Amino acid sequence: MSHTPHRLDVQNISIGYGPKTILHDLSFQVPHGTRVAVVGPNGAGKSTLFKALVGLLPLQHGRVLIHGEILGTHKDCVAYVPQREEVDWRFPVTVDDVVMMGRFSQMGWLKNPTAHDRQMVSSSLTQMGIADLASRSIGQLSGGQQQRAFLARAIAQEPHILLMDEPFTGVDITTQEATLRLLDHLQEKEVTAIVSTHDLNLAGSRFDLVLLLNHRLIAFGTPTEVFTKDNLAQAFGNSLLVMENGMMLVDECCPPEEEHHHNEVRK
């Protein structure tokens, strides 16, 4: 392993809701500036993992270290792009307001935005190609534009680790492209990006590492290491079809219903 400190060090964590455990004994380390795809069947615990990493769900067991310190020590180094249903779209905020929220922690909760904060907001909006929508209500935007607004907020937050839950599901091509470009850009800035996706081709082609989950860690490594017949069979079971020419098909799509039941976040 490299000698640079790991940005994220997950040690033997188990996560779940109440007495029920969804993810068992997970351990992995992510070096700084890597792009990690989190893949696995519906209900495998991808969203659950993300919730634990942002601190929404307490760990049942184990610990998470960021820069060698316990999760939560750094107050603003993890940014999260929520799934659509976690946000109240009728709330009276403009796109600009939403992105500015990413700066709140750094500007101080009692202080007004400085010129630097405004600069960060406008450059993030420009980067995501929605600068012209800054003064629109968030509810007026299309789904893809809304997602880009939240990506802009994540950039404005200047995180060390960015978590994205299914950013490629149900969005237009422009947004998908903008998200992928952002991933490359983040890598240049040495920001770690952890992204859950159902798109195995995308996971294999645009990410450095793949984390294969199904209630436990099945494999973690480069796409070629992870995407083997055995690993995929373990993760997807009957949903995996291996053709004679070596091609593998995974019969998986649609919203991960089971996980969504747990997504209710109290305001």
Added chain:
Amino acid sequence: MNFLLEPLTYEFMQRGLLASVIVGMLCAVMGTYVVLRGMAFLGDAMAHAILPGVAIAYILKGDLLVGAGIAAVAVALTIGLFTKEGEVKEDTAIGILFAAALSLGVALISTMQTYAVDLSHILFGNVLGVSVSDLWLIGGLSFFILLTVALLYKPFLVISFDPVLAATLRLPAEFLRNLMLVLLALTVVVSLQSVGVSLAAAMLVTPAATAYLLTRRLLPMMLVSAGIGALSSVVGLYISYYYNIVSGSAIVLTATLFFLLAFGWKRLRKA
């Protein structure tokens, strides 16, 4: 001009006007969160839940506002307690407490001799009976509540709009939620004298709902809501003076009229 000035020659009218403007603005600002966070039912329940506190204070000849305050904070925290672990849904918990507190309040009041008059003052307010010391209490509490809302503008915005961001930024969301309930409870207590228990809920919702129709951002929504709340109080109180209507009803009906106008305007603009 005389029409506007005449009521003000009475000191009780001056005090009543000042009290209802303060309360109108306070309710309207807190109401912004009530409307945005879908707590209208909670506001209603809270208003009724303070009834037993008021009744006990009345029987013991203590300060009504103090009794109401204790009851309101107790109810706010009990709702938080019942729903914390998700065993009881929030609206269910509210429904149970609401009904229980209202019944207890009415039961206590019914033991009093001047039952009807007292009950109507508690339910519908008696803004013209505001004393100088009441006014100080109303002013002081309102200042404290509004100051807290101003200082916690950003945290309250984040926990209301995006609880997940609140978690990633390590905001003490649970504490802030409870604090908001306590502020709401205090607001209801402050409004007790001016619009009364049963109409406080309306003043929490109606001006804020009107402002929601007219604005697109949180701060303007709060300011417009406060303006509507204050204006409704002034107009309502004059109507009450000249037509001899209960002040609380007049104030709420005026606020409702503003809501209908805003709703109509919005519809016309869309069409």
